[in-house]
Amino acid sequence: QITLKESGPALVKPTQTLTLTCTFSGFSLSESEMAVGWIRQSPGGALEWLSLLYWNGHERLNPSLRSRLTVTKGTSSNQVVLTLTNVNPVDTAIYYCVKGARRGDWFDPWGQGILVTVSS
Amino acid sequence: DIQMTQSPSTLSASVGDRVTITCRASQNIVTWVAWYQQKPGKAPKFLIYRASILENGVPSRFSGSGSGTDFTLTISSLQPDDLATYYCQQYYSDPFTFGQGTKLEIK
Numbered sequence: 001q002i003t004l005k006e007s008g009p010a011l012v013k014p015t016q017t018l019t020l021t022c023t024f025s026g027f028s029l030s031e032s033e034m035a036v037g038w039i040r041q042s043p044g045g046a047l048e049w050l051s052l053l054y055w056n057g058h059e060r061l062n063p064s065l066r067s068r069l070t071v072t073k074g075t076s077s078n079q080v081v082l083t084l085t086n087v088n089p090v091d092t093a094i095y096y097c098v099k100g101a102r103r104g105d106w107f108d109p110w111g112q113g114i115l116v117t118v119s120s
Numbered sequence: 121d122i123q124m125t126q127s128p129s130t131l132s133a134s135v136g137d138r139v140t141i142t143c144r145a146s147q148n149i150v151t152w153v154a155w156y157q158q159k160p161g162k163a164p165k166f167l168i169y170r171a172s173i174l175e176n177g178v179p180s181r182f183s184g185s186g187s188g189t190d191f192t193l194t195i196s197s198l199q200p201d202d203l204a205t206y207y208c209q210q211y212y213s214d215p216f217t218f219g220q221g222t223k224l225e226i227k
Contacts, residue, residue, distance in 0.1 A: 045205065045220070045221050046218070046220060047164070047207055047209075047218040047221075048218075049209075049214075049216040049217065049218070052214075060214050062214075062215045064215070096164075101169070103169075104152070104169060105211035105214070105216055106154035106166060106209065106211055107154075107166065107209075108166035109163075109165075109166070110164055110165070110166075112163055
C-alpha cells in the first residue's frame with residue numbers, strides 16, 4: 001500500500017521560509033520512473049501544481065513559483081522536502097504530497113494534506 | 121499555461137440521474153486529461169487518465185470521454201456517495217493545470 005504524509009508548521013509569518021516534508025512508504029524514489037510531487041489547494045478550492053521530483057533527480061517546478069521554490073530529497077530515502085521562501089498570505093493553502101504516475105503526469109495517491117496559514 | 125475551464129461550477133442532481141461535467145482546454149491537449157474526485161474534508165482521489173481510462177476500483181458508473189480541447193466526465197446513475205467536487209487536470213505540458221472544480225450536490 002502506498003501512503004504519503006506531509007509534516008511541517010501550521011503557521012508561518014510573512015517573509016519567512018516554509019519547509020514541508022513528505023514522508024512516503026510503499027515505493028522507492030530510487031525506483032525507475034517514480035516521482036513525488038507537491039500540489040496546493042487554496043481556501044477557495046483551486047488546485048495548483050507546484051513540483052515533481054523524479055527518481056533520476058530531474059525536477060519540474062511551476063514557473064510561477066520557481067524563484068521561491070526548492071524541492072529536494074530528504075535525509076531519509078523515503079522523504080522529499082519542499083522549501084518555499086519569502087511566503088505571503090496568498091501562500092496560505094492545504095499542501096498535498098502526491099505520487100506521480102509511471103505512465104504519465106497525473107497524481108495518485110495523495111497525502112492527507114497539511115494546512116499552512118501565512119499570517120503575522 | 122494551458123487553462124482548463126470546467127462547467128458547471130455547481131450541479132444539483134437526484135439519485136439515479138445521469139450527470140455530465142465538462143472540461144475545456146485552452147489548446148489541443150490530445151487526450152492527456154485526468155479526473156479527480158474530492159469529498160468534503162478529504163484529499164482528491166484519482167479517477168480517470170488518458171481522458172477515458174478508469175483507474176482500477178473506480179465504479180463503472182463513471183466514464184470519461186473527449187479529445188483535443190473538450191472533455192467530459194459522466195456519472196451514469198448518480199449515487200449518494202458521489203457527493204463531491206470533481207476536478208479535471210491536463211498533463212500535456214507543464215505547468216500542469218487543473219480546472220476550477222465542479223461541486224456536485226445531491227437533491
